[in-house]
Amino acid sequence: MAIPYKTKQPVYLRDPSGRLGNSMGIGSGDGFGLGAGTTKPIINFPFTPTISVINSANYSSYDLTHTNYQQRAFDSSTNVELNITAPMIVRNAEEAEYVYHAAMFMRAAMKMSFGQDDIPGMPPPVLRLYAHGIYKNLPVQIRDFTWNLDSDIDYVETWIKSGQMLTDGTPEEIKIRVPVTNMFVFSLQSTYSPKSVRENFGVQDYLDGKIRNQGYV
Numbered sequence: 001m002a003i004p005y006k007t008k009q010p011v012y013l014r015d016p017s018g019r020l021g022n023s024m025g026i027g028s029g030d031g032f033g034l035g036a037g038t039t040k041p042i043i044n045f046p047f048t049p050t051i052s053v054i055n056s057a058n059y060s061s062y063d064l065t066h067t068n069y070q071q072r073a074f075d076s077s078t079n080v081e082l083n084i085t086a087p088m089i090v091r092n093a094e095e096a097e098y099v100y101h102a103a104m105f106m107r108a109a110m111k112m113s114f115g116q117d118d119i120p121g122m123p124p125p126v127l128r129l130y131a132h133g134i135y136k137n138l139p140v141q142i143r144d145f146t147w148n149l150d151s152d153i154d155y156v157e158t159w160i161k162s163g164q165m166l167t168d169g170t171p172e173e174i175k176i177r178v179p180v181t182n183m184f185v186f187s188l189q190s191t192y193s194p195k196s197v198r199e200n201f202g203v204q205d206y207l208d209g210k211i212r213n214q215g216y217v
Contacts, residue, residue: 004046005098010132011045011086013140017125020108043102045184049086051131053217079190080217082129082140086184093158096178100160106145106186126191128215138215140188147184154180190217 018040058075088099113122129138155177164172192201196214205211 003092003095003098005044005095005102007044007046009044009046010130011049011051012130013043013045014128014130015041015105015109015125016128019113019122019125020105041105043105045086045088047087047089049084049184052083054081054083079192080138081143081190082188084184084186084188086186088182088184090156090178090180090182093156096156096158096176097160099178099182100158100176103145103147103184106142106147106184109142110145127188129188135217136213136215138190138217139192140190143187143189145184145186148182150179150182156180190215192216 020041055078057077059072060075062071062073064070088102090096090099109124109127112124113119124141126139126141129135129140131138156179157175157177159173159175162172162174166172192215200211200214201216202211206216
């Protein structure tokens with residue numbers, strides 16, 4: 001029986017660019033499990049996370065002399081921000097490996113291509129968030145990520161490939177320990193290209209739900 005991290009969940013993050021797939025070994029765009037060399041990695045959150053959604057608008061103030069009240073002029077609406085706290089439960093070595101790779105995925109998603117990468121200087125990929133059917137294909141960037149390794153709980157040991165080769169040509173493996181209960185705490189910010197907003201967004205279509213699948217929230 002597949003672990004919950006490898007089955008489709010109501011909340012997950014997806015990398016449509018595939019840039020993090022080969023290195024992280026997380027998920028695939030067609031299935032929902034771990035798999036080396038997959039092209040569209042997915043991070044599943046099977047234990048329902050807490051999601052706080054922040055919408056705001058900016059208004060300028062007309063500060064006139066000798067007035068008791070000021071008038072406000074609309075300036076702009078800001079992109080939605082999401083603060084997420086996701087429990088990550090580990091009950092065996094397979095789940096420990098998944099959570100470790102998921103943490104690596106989250107950190108890698110905040111780094112640009114550099115040095116020996118194929119296209120140095122490319123910014124981090126834009127991910128897609130799916131949550132409870134409310135948020136579909138929401139384009140997001142990870143702003144921060146916290147993962148605590150607490151001292152007062154048990155740990156599960158597992159072996160992972162180190163990325164190095166032994167003298168006999170076999171992949172080197174190293175032992176790691178992952179806490180049985182831990183939290184992924186991270187912030188997301190939505191992002192849209194000017195072309196997409198210009199060609200797709202309209203308030204009436206937004207209210208009618210016609211552009212929900214395009215990630216407008």
